[in-house]
Amino acid sequence: MNQSIRKAAVIGSGIMGSGIAAHLANAGISCLLLDIVPSKLTDEEAAKGLTLEHPAVRNRLATAAIAKLAKINPAPLYDPDFAKRITPGNLEDDLARVADVDWVIEVVVENLQVKRELLRKVEAHWKPGLVVSSNTSGISIDEMSAECGPEFRKHFMGTHFFNPPRYMKLLEIIPGRDTDAALVRRMKDFCENALGKGVVIAKDTPNFVANRIGTYGLLVTLREMAEKGYTVEEIEAVTGPAMGRPKSATLRTLDLVGIDTFLHVADNVHRNVMDGAERAVFEHPALAKELVARGWIGEKAGQGFFKKIKGPDGKSEILALDPATMEYRPQKKVSSGSLEAAKLAKGAREKTKALIAGGDRYSELAWSLLSQVLVYSAAKVGEIADSIEEIDNAMKWGFNWELGPFEAWDAIGLATSALRMEREGLAVPGWVKEWIAQGNTSFYRKGEGGRKFYIHEGRYREAEEKPENISLRALKENGRTIIGNSGASLVDLGDGVACLEFHSPNNAIGSDILSLISQGVEEVRRNYEGLVIANEGRNFCVGANIMLLLMEAQDEEWDEVDGIIRMFQNAMLKIKRLEKPVVAAPHRMTLGGGVEACLPADQVIASAETYYGLVEVGVGLIPAGGGCKEFALRISQSERSPDADLLPRLSQAFETIGMAKVSTSGHDAKKLGYLKETDRVLLNQDRRIYEAKQAVLRMAQAGYEPIPEERVRVAGAEGKAALTLGAIGMRQSGWISDHDLKIAKKLAHVLAGGDVPAGTLVSEQYLLDLEREAFLSLCGEPKTQQRMQHMLTKGKALRN
Incomplete structure (x- = not known):
């Protein structure tokens, strides 16, 4: 498989499409980048006497996207010269060329009907063996390909790259009902070895794995913030490195992603799950809705939960939003015994334990957020992914958590924390309670020779250890x-x-x-x-x-x-x-x-x-x-x-x-x-x-x-x-x-x-x-x- 994918076509030259094309080029893969034909000339094109039929005009979107790669920071390409491996084109003149590639990746707008229509057009030029995938972040793979033929569906799957594709390790592969299982295994190997990705096999469910768990965690954090009156700075202090999470924590992450984008992702679960209690969690939080209504959608708008300004001395200053007044103010330092204990502890396991054991206001916040995410993650085993290992890897690789949910649960003590959760009214899934009742004290354990085991279907299964992944x-x-x-x-x-x-x-x-x-x-x-x-x-x-x-x-x-x-x-x-x-x-x-x-x-x-x-x-x-x-x-x-x-x-x-x-x-x-x-x-x-x-x-x-x-x-x-x-x-x-x-x-x-x-x-x-x-x-x-x-x-x- 590593040798069979030498040429690819990416359809859609936006930020994700061009970023995926760039990473394919990083891997030495020749790539055709296609987009729609513009309907109007730019002033510059008109001044040159070009018409809408000129190739430079027809390929403008893809050509501009390739040129922009050299200006993006952080750089999508390992070497600017790798842009030469990407060829621009358009969907009207060049779609037939997909018959000459080995892998087609669709990266167009997140709209089911648009994706369906595009897949039908791709199928018209499909050849046996050609892999076709969608970079959707949450639309059903089966619904997308429902109108395609059976052979096409065997070769169709979701490949959800995380942004930016060069830097984010996670790639979720989502097989459809009819996707060939052997092809999924070969694509997993290829994406790991040739593209350097950490691959998680996800189920065809709303938002798949990482975004399902991650969005849930962000939503319960916003809800806790609103109900308990935590400030922006307090939320960031607790949900960042103190819990083994990135420095961008929660609200800075939302600013970076775009609060409007976040609500769109949440809405996908809200529309597509049947459980009423789960749907309620994925409703738009009032504060997030208000920020979107004001256009304060994050970094791309210049303000969201934070706002960067120039101070009187000319130096930049980051202000924080006060949700009570909807005004920005200088940030306030947050400190407490639990936060200091977490800072002094070594490693994410010890930091999380120290934070939760601190016995203060911030310990309570950390416990409340973590316990809800742990229970939700456990409830989704088998529904969004087959194993706890897949869910843990998805969160580590996709959200840069140092510990996945089940690793974090082991860190804080599985049995004692489950008892506390039940006392506080959280519904610990039956399989977790049964596992504890059997005398087990962790989801993971180590065996002889450093072998790693994790719970799977009621017993310990040995984790797959590839000989190529040597662990010192x-x-x-x-x-x-x-x-x-x-x-x-x-x-x-x-x-x-x-x-x-x-x-x-x-x-x-x-x-x-x-x-x-x-x-x-x-x-x-x-x-x-x-x-x-x-x-x-x-x-x-x-x-x-x-x-x-x-x-x-x-x-x-x-x-x-x-x-x-x-x-x-x-x-x-x-x-x-x-x-x-x-x-x-x-x-x-x-x-x-x-x-x-x-x-x-x-x-x-x-x-x-x-x-x-x-x-x-x-x-x-x-x-x-x-x-x-x-x-x-x-x-x-x-x-x-x-x-x-x-x-x-x-x-x-x-x-x-x-x-x-x-x-x-x-x-x-x-x-x-x-x-x-x-x-x-x-x-x-x-x-x-x-x-x-x-x-x-x-x-x-x-x-x-x-x-x-x-x-x-x-x-x-x-x-x-x-x-x-x-x-x-x-x-x-x-x-x-x-x-x-x-x-x-x-x-x-x-x-x-x-x-x-x-x-x-x-x-x-x-x-x-x-x-x-x-x-x-x-x-x-x-x-x-x-x-x-x-x-x-x-x-x-x-x-x-």
Whole structure:
């Protein structure tokens, strides 16, 4: 199936349609993007003398949507060049071309009749084997295809992408009554492996899974807010990270989605469910209706529950709505014992328990909201999805909850919480009470070897564990830690491959990680076939531990700083000189020292969502863990001829590091020169460790030979002068500060290889010494220390 879908057609070029086309292009799939033919010329088209029959006019909507992809933030494409994989067209001239593709996705307006008519037109050009799907967010798949033939219906299903398609992991696949089951399995595999999605198989019910549960939760929150008089800020404080939910919590989420859109989604359930009590929950809340009536529908209207204004000082300020007066006012800080307890607790399970156990007004709110969602979710098992695992995954992947409903129920104590729910009048579903009566204390349990089980049809069923989804946590629980300390572990992946895992706070590199690297390399040298560098943190690595560096610099302990940098450099060299293959598998934020931990690897297999950058300039420093040295080495290797001009590539590297450029994707990291052409970018982040392990085994089985150390040809004093001149020009133009210029001169000195003649061959150690000297010098600068302090306290760079 992965190979069979090479071409696709997306019908509808709006935000979702163009976003889906963009993500297909991200996956290397050629895509035809179709929309209706415009009925009127624009002024610009008329001025050019075009007519309604001109192809540029007829394809205008799709063409404009493709052009807009480059301007959208966050970017729908991994690389702007991928837009070339999308071809614009229109439904009158180009619909017949769907016969030449492998998958057609309908993404038109959420109207049953419009979708039915379009499917009949698509069927007229349908060929056997062509997969057709609808990106509906809640319309019945069976009703949509009711007027189509039986063979067409076998190949028709819902594929509900979440917005934005590139970034949201969830994809709900909704089979119809007649959809071929084998095709559903193949599409699930394809969407997981080729598109990097987390797929949930949903039932053909109103709003499917995530929107059914999520909308219910939003509605009960608005109702609780109205009945108990909670403020906007109180709702956000309780329903955000304190409960293991995103920072956008509830009301900010509604502003982002659009309150009008939210009511439309709620209305779909209200119209299509038979149970009166459930229908009542999905009625439009009075406050939401009032906001829509006023046009205050959220961010797209400039105001909703929140409103952004410019303050007297010119700075932006976010005001909050006072529902009692329908006026906006400055936000008020919310605090309480339960909220503080949740903030201090580690992990979503402990945060949720602490919040609910707090015994104050906010604990009551958290309990009331959570208990209603848990009971509702349990009542929908079998109706909206077959298993609790599907429902939990849908909420984690579609709404970014850290815990699904049933995982949250386990966290707060299944039996005791169910008793409390019943005492308070909530109708706990019979299957839950029966499960508890049998003596079970959780919906999930772990078995031998880290195997995971969940309740299904009255008994524990083993969760499907794909061999491609390697879990370091499960391996460690199964006793596969080889060595470890507080910052890192070496884990046995099996088949003779070990994995170096960071697990310090934010995966920042300190002496504990560096020590483990040295030990781990020796262990791999003696007993293993090769090494993978990967972890399962939210981010791969945010860089070195700058707090430790700042403390030593402020105390003027220069020998200590020198020792730290030497230790870092030596650890990276040990990785590079290991006589066994090394593959790094970074993901998400991979900054500073995190990049330098990957540069020595034989190959990097990066997640497509990898934001990769040597950002040391942002804290007033330059890379000193081998980052500058590796760039200089690559430039030397790419220009083998003694007469080749190093300056063009050197200038590019100088700009990339000097401007602290961070890639917007794994593909962009290649463009910036951080990744080599032989490095890979993987859409399915869950497969990173597996793919890295396979790459290690392939190299080992092929008879791995380490790359011998070679001399580096440098640009020397001439190159340094050229780079410095460019930096001086930027200072004179006001683009950089005096301190930026000082840093740039140090960077130019290192990248160019110092003051030696152009073309001089130097050792890697020579370049490392230049890095360390420049780093130490900058650590002593007051303005560098100010930048380090600012990053630690504010979390962003200071340009002083």
